[in-house]
Amino acid sequence: MMLIIAGMTFREVLSKKIFYxxxxxxxxxxxxxxxxxxFAVQDINKWGGxxxxxxxxxxxxxxxxxxxxxxxMVALMAVFSTVGSVSGEIETGTIQAVIAxxxxxxxxxLGKFLGYTVMxxxxxxxxxxxxxxITFISTGYEPSGLFSGLTSFLLIPLLLLVVSLCGSTFLSxxxxxxxxxxLYIIGMVGGMVEQIxxxxxxxxxxxxxxxxxxxxxxxxxYRKMVFGLLTGPDNPVTAFNPFSTMYPPxxxxxxxxxxxxxxxxxxxxxxxxxxDI
Amino acid sequence: xxxxxxGLTKWYGNKLGCRDxxxxxxxxxxxxxxxxxxxxxxxxxxxxxxxxxxTSGRAEILGRPLGDREVKKRIGFLPETxxxxxxxxxxxxxxxxxxxxxxxxxxxxxRIEEVLQxxxxxxxxxxxxxxxxxxxxxxxxLAAALLPDPDLxxxxxxxxxxxxxxxxxxxxxILKLKSAGKTIFLNSHLLSEVEVVCDHVALxxxxxxxxxxxxxxxxxxxxEVEMIIGNYNDVINRSLAEKGYxxxxxxxxVMVTVDSRDxxxxxxxxxxxxxxSLYRLTPLHNSLENLFLELMQEGGENDADHCRDDLxxxx
Ligand SMILES: Nc1ncnc2c1ncn2[C@@H]1O[C@H](COP(=O)(O)OP(=O)(O)OP(=O)(O)O)[C@@H](O)[C@H]1O
Ligand SMILES: [Mg+2]
Numbered sequence: 001m002m003l004i005i006a007g008m009t010f011r012e013v014l015s016k017k018i019f020y021x022x023x024x025x026x027x028x029x030x031x032x033x034x035x036x037x038x039f040a041v042q043d044i045n046k047w048g049g050x051x052x053x054x055x056x057x058x059x060x061x062x063x064x065x066x067x068x069x070x071x072x073m074v075a076l077m078a079v080f081s082t083v084g085s086v087s088g089e090i091e092t093g094t095i096q097a098v099i100a101x102x103x104x105x106x107x108x109x110l111g112k113f114l115g116y117t118v119m120x121x122x123x124x125x126x127x128x129x130x131x132x133x134i135t136f137i138s139t140g141y142e143p144s145g146l147f148s149g150l151t152s153f154l155l156i157p158l159l160l161l162v163v164s165l166c167g168s169t170f171l172s173x174x175x176x177x178x179x180x181x182x183l184y185i186i187g188m189v190g191g192m193v194e195q196i197x198x199x200x201x202x203x204x205x206x207x208x209x210x211x212x213x214x215x216x217x218x219x220x221x222y223r224k225m226v227f228g229l230l231t232g233p234d235n236p237v238t239a240f241n242p243f244s245t246m247y248p249p250x251x252x253x254x255x256x257x258x259x260x261x262x263x264x265x266x267x268x269x270x271x272x273x274x275x276d277i
Numbered sequence: 278x279x280x281x282x283x284g285l286t287k288w289y290g291n292k293l294g295c296r297d298x299x300x301x302x303x304x305x306x307x308x309x310x311x312x313x314x315x316x317x318x319x320x321x322x323x324x325x326x327x328x329x330x331x332t333s334g335r336a337e338i339l340g341r342p343l344g345d346r347e348v349k350k351r352i353g354f355l356p357e358t359x360x361x362x363x364x365x366x367x368x369x370x371x372x373x374x375x376x377x378x379x380x381x382x383x384x385x386x387x388r389i390e391e392v393l394q395x396x397x398x399x400x401x402x403x404x405x406x407x408x409x410x411x412x413x414x415x416x417x418x419l420a421a422a423l424l425p426d427p428d429l430x431x432x433x434x435x436x437x438x439x440x441x442x443x444x445x446x447x448x449x450x451i452l453k454l455k456s457a458g459k460t461i462f463l464n465s466h467l468l469s470e471v472e473v474v475c476d477h478v479a480l481x482x483x484x485x486x487x488x489x490x491x492x493x494x495x496x497x498x499x500x501e502v503e504m505i506i507g508n509y510n511d512v513i514n515r516s517l518a519e520k521g522y523x524x525x526x527x528x529x530x531v532m533v534t535v536d537s538r539d540x541x542x543x544x545x546x547x548x549x550x551x552x553x554s555l556y557r558l559t560p561l562h563n564s565l566e567n568l569f570l571e572l573m574q575e576g577g578e579n580d581a582d583h584c585r586d587d588l589x590x591x592x
Contacts, residue, residue, distance in 0.1 A: 004376045008362070015364035093358035097421060100326040100356075101377040102349035276289075276329035 001103045005111025006118070013081060013119055022077060026127065029073065033066050034134045041138050059141040060230045066131045067229070071156055071222050074124045078157035079180050082116050082164040084173035090277055091173065099277060106269045113165060113265060120157040128153050143229040152225035155257050156218050160184065162261050163216075166268035170275060183216040191219030213249065217257045220249040278337070279304050279429050279460040280325065285334035287320050294320035295484040298334070302477070307451060307461045309475035311468065311569060317484040318464040319357050322431050325462075326354045339429060350378060353422035357433035357464070359415045361406050367393070367417050368402040371424065378425045392420040395450065411438040419447070430454065433464045448474050468569050480569065501561040502541060504531045507554035516547050 013019050040062060044055045086109075089095035098108065128150055135141055143149065160180060167176035194209020196202075213220040280302040287294035295317030302308045312318050323329045325336065327344045341348045361370050368389065375385035393399050396416040406414065415438045422430060436444040451461055451474045465471050471478055472492065479489035488495065506513070509531060517524040522533040522544060533544060541560060548555050 001377075004373070008373060012362065012364060093356065093360040094362055096328055096356040096358060097354065097361065097374070097418070098377065099328050100349065100352065100354040101374070102346040102379065103377055104346070274330070277323075 001107040002111040002114060005103075005108055006115035009085070009112050009115025010119060013115075026073065026123075029069070030127075030130045030134060033131065034138065037062060037066075037134060037138045044139075056141065059135070059139045060143075062139075063131070063135045063141065063143065064226050064230060066135065067153075067226060068222070070127045070131050071153070071225075074120070074127060074153075074157045075160050075184060075218060077123060078116075078120050078160040079164050079177065079184070081119070082112075082161050082168065083177045083180065084168055085112050085116070085165055086168040086272065087171060087173045087176060088168070095277060105273050109165070109169070109265075109269050109272055113162065113268075116161050116165065117158060120161055121154055124154050124157050125150070144231075145228040149225045149229045152221045152228070152254065155254065155261075156221050159216075159218055159221070159257060159261055162264045162268070166264045166271070169268050169272040184218055186212050187216030187219040190215070191223055195223075213253070214256070217253060217260060220253045221257060224249050224251075224253055278302065278340075279306070280308075280336070280338055280462060282321075282325075282336040283334055285321065285324060285336050286332050287317075287324060287329065288332045293317070293484045294329075295481065298481075298486060300479060300486070300489075302460060302462060304460055305455065305458050306477050307455050307463065307475045309471035309478040310462065310464045310481065311466065311471055311478055312481035313466060316481045318466075318481060319433055320484075321481075322354075322433050322462065322464055326352065326431060350425060351428045353425060353427035353430045355415075355418045355422040355430075355432045355435050357437070359418035359438075361414065361417060361421070363407040364405065366403050366405055367398055367409070367420075370406060370417065371402070371420065374421045374424050380425065388424060388426070392423045395423060396420045397446065412440060412443055415439060416443070419450075427459070429460045429462065431462045434466070435463070436467070436470065444470065500535050500538065500541070502533050502535055502544060503557075503559045503561055504533070504544075504548065504555060505529055505557040506531055506548055507556060508552055510552065513548055513551045513553050516551055517544070520547065 040058070044052075044058055084091070086095070089098075099105065132143060132146065135143075163183060164176060164180045167179050171179060190209045190212025192209075193205050194213065197205025197207075197209055278301050280300060282298050282300045285298040286296045298317075298321055300308075310318050310321065320329070324331050324343065325338060327349070331343075336343050338345070339348045339351060362373070365373065371389040371393070372385065375389060380388065390399075393402050396419050398413065398416050398420060401409070401413065406417065409417065415435070419432075419435060422432070436447050439447065448470065451463070454461060455474070463471065463475060475492060477489070477491050478495065479486050481487070506529075509526070514524060517533060520543075522535065522540075524531050524533045526532075535541060535544065538560075541558070545555060545558055
């Protein structure tokens with residue numbers, strides 16, 4: 001049953017023009033990033049290539065820039081594709097005939113979750129490998145901790161997807177979109193506040209940052225990923241810029257995120273089980 | 278009993294959906310649920326199919342409490358909105374629904390052909406639902422509801438978007454299903470339709486059931502009598518009114534309404550004893566429509582706080 005709903009969810013996405021537009025735009029994004037990198041590399045190679053500390057610093061910054069916007073894109077995709085997943089169907093009424101069928105409401109939610117997850121994970125993996133691949137090919141810059149970076153990167157769309165799916169079980173599509181987007185911004189601002197707090201050693205700021213990361217861990221995941229990728233045994237800690245990080249969140253963040261995710265998914269099922277349609 | 282509800286009540290916040298609904302629908306009945314817009318018809322069927330949850334009261338369908346999944350396999354439901362995944366073709370939608378009913382592939386395919394034929398969508402099934410007209414979409418919804426060859430078919434205004442021919446086809450379809458022993462619960466505000474296909478009806482007003490029973494009974498309840506009277510005078514008029522028959526005149530015709538057949542000679546007597554020349558007296562069969570309008574106007578005074586036996590349309 002879950003698989004039937006997942007398949008239908010997947011087909012719904014494939015049936016939309018916007019899906020193909022997004023694919024084309026994503027490809028364009030990767031191409032633009034590649035071209036920018038190419039010209040940067042031409043200049044920087046005059047300094048002695050990837051073995052030069054200065055050059056490595058710049059490459060890592062370019063990479064963090066690429067990753068930053070990739071995260072942003074993936075996050076937007078996750079939110080927009082799921083924002084009306086339940087509420088939209090309630091608003092149009094397409095859900096009515098489905099609920100009357102011999103299927104549990106939880107199967108409907110889990111099915112949708114599964115469908116969107118497969119879709120978002122594939123999309124995110126392509127972007128992640130695309131950005132890192134392009135960077136490696138044109139600069140020879142090899143980030144460390146590829147796999148744990150990928151884990152953090154994939155958790156971001158997953159997290160937003162679940163929050164947005166949960167919101168759509170009790171909010172209108174519009175209200176849900178606003179809520180998830182605000183949460184995402186809170187996470188982002190919180191992340192910056194925390195970094196500034198760490199830098200000037202202000203505990204109040206750090207605490208505010210941590211608190212907002214607990215409310216929405218998306219930015220914490222991003223910083224964890226960037227820190228892991230760009231600071232290894234042979235990579236210097238990057239200078240402060242809004243896209244990278246010097247103070248990574250602790251490893252507990254990943255565990256926290258997974259627990260967060262499961263709780264929100266569970267909440268979505270509970271809420272949907274009780275609601276009138 | 279295929280459907281049995283006891284005091285089923287739904288409040289939307291502090292807005293009443295329906296209240297104290299007590300119904301019994303037995304096997305093989307075509308049950309008409311009649312009411313004006315906003316009376317609470319859809320509210321009731323939504324509770325029956327598990328879209329909304331009752332505030333209080335109980336209900337059983339096919340002997341099981343609401344929400345039972347085995348029972349849901351035996352129910353076909355056409356929602357009043359009849360909106361479907363419009364990016365699918367009609368055929369793909371049927372396959373989706375067949376899989377939701379857990380129908381195995383080959384049997385499913387055969388049945389899909391059958392129901393498409395039944396609702397006359399054959400030839401359109403490979404177009405996207407997006408391109409269907411409203412009536413075609415409702416036909417598709419009907420096909421989806423018929424898919425599992427359900428023992429109980431719940432139709433919420435099944436012909437609201439259909440042309441006269443479509444209405445007739447649905448009517449014939451319902452009669453055919455009835456003769457196959459299926460039970461049908463039909464929401465409608467189209468009396469003419471209900472009158473033709475249903476054997477039992479319940480009338481709902483402002484969330485409460487105000488009358489119900491078999492169509493025959495309901496029609497027998499009140500009889501309109503048409504008379505042609507010479508020398509019609511005030512005395513006759515007053516005497517009839519005093520006895521509670523409320524006469525009214527249309528040209529030379531005098532009309533009265535009586536509760537039962539027994540009262541017909543009584544009226545004749547009044548007319549003759551008061552000097553009227555009775556040329557003709559014709560009992561007219563009250564059409565359900567008149568009854569319907571009458572009931573709707575009378576208001577919901579007859580309180581339905583508890584189940585009343587006469588509301589139970591036992592076969
Ligand atoms: N989701 C809802 N929230 C609040 N009130 C509702 C809701 N749905 C229905 N109602 C109210 O419940 C009452 C019954 O509505 P219902 O849809 O059952 O009527 P209906 O008999 O099906 O009417 P129609 O013939 O127009 O379909 C109405 O007064 C309506 O305003
Ligand atoms: Mg209705």
